[in-house]
Amino acid sequence: MANLKEDEIRRIVNRATMFQKFYGASAQVPLQNLEQEYPDLFEITDSLKLDRAFVCEALLEYQGIPVDEPLILDAGFNNAQVLGFSTGSLTPETLKELRAQIEYHYNTVGEIKHRKTKTVWKSTPKGLSKFFASQNSLEVSLEESNGAIKILAKQSMKTFNKLYFPVAVGIFVSIMMFAAGVFGELGNDGAVGAIMMVVFGLLSFLYARSMNKRKQKKKNRIVDLVERLQMILERRKRISNTFSERISIPDDEYSGTGDIEINDTKKVSN
Numbered sequence: 001m002a003n004l005k006e007d008e009i010r011r012i013v014n015r016a017t018m019f020q021k022f023y024g025a026s027a028q029v030p031l032q033n034l035e036q037e038y039p040d041l042f043e044i045t046d047s048l049k050l051d052r053a054f055v056c057e058a059l060l061e062y063q064g065i066p067v068d069e070p071l072i073l074d075a076g077f078n079n080a081q082v083l084g085f086s087t088g089s090l091t092p093e094t095l096k097e098l099r100a101q102i103e104y105h106y107n108t109v110g111e112i113k114h115r116k117t118k119t120v121w122k123s124t125p126k127g128l129s130k131f132f133a134s135q136n137s138l139e140v141s142l143e144e145s146n147g148a149i150k151i152l153a154k155q156s157m158k159t160f161n162k163l164y165f166p167v168a169v170g171i172f173v174s175i176m177m178f179a180a181g182v183f184g185e186l187g188n189d190g191a192v193g194a195i196m197m198v199v200f201g202l203l204s205f206l207y208a209r210s211m212n213k214r215k216q217k218k219k220n221r222i223v224d225l226v227e228r229l230q231m232i233l234e235r236r237k238r239i240s241n242t243f244s245e246r247i248s249i250p251d252d253e254y255s256g257t258g259d260i261e262i263n264d265t266k267k268v269s270n
Contacts, residue, residue: 012059023054070084084151090119117145121141133159151230
């Protein structure tokens, strides 16, 4: 019997509660190995009237479901694209949870479009947000093929890249001061000009470094989203597979059918 700490139980209970509120009811059955391994947990969740199937899902998620690490694609300076792969299928219930996770992660609403070979979620922000490329360009496509699902998340960086403008100004000022010092245009203020050149250059470098970190943070946020979507797909696939195995028909179920004798029937003619 495995033991869980109080904060771990609280986390699992909160997650199972969210699943139950989101789905309402589960068509799956609890996993017996988890029920036997965590009897104290299920005793608590039973008192809270939580469906054991949802508790099992929360437990699987807590234990960690291995997924392939998403890849950041080289999409140029103005765009960010992250690619991930998972197993499973896009059932209506799964797609509903995926959409909820995407909109919660980006804190914006969107619409689902079903194309020939894939399903695409596209952000539809409201208010001033719809005029910013970083918000209206959000897109997640899910393409299902041969039991695998390809996840591609995209976001434009054009709005964010405009914040690099002060870097260009700082570099330009530093170059101009350097040129003025070389050609003696600064006169007696040469020392002051050299100091200002260093200051502007250093500030530009530090600002650019800060912007690079913020841009990488945005990309990492997309990676985090794709990884969460992978875990949802893997979790639901694992639950679905276990459920299918428990309702499978034994091989010898119809072993006696060979003993059935079928007699010819006579045709009735007028």
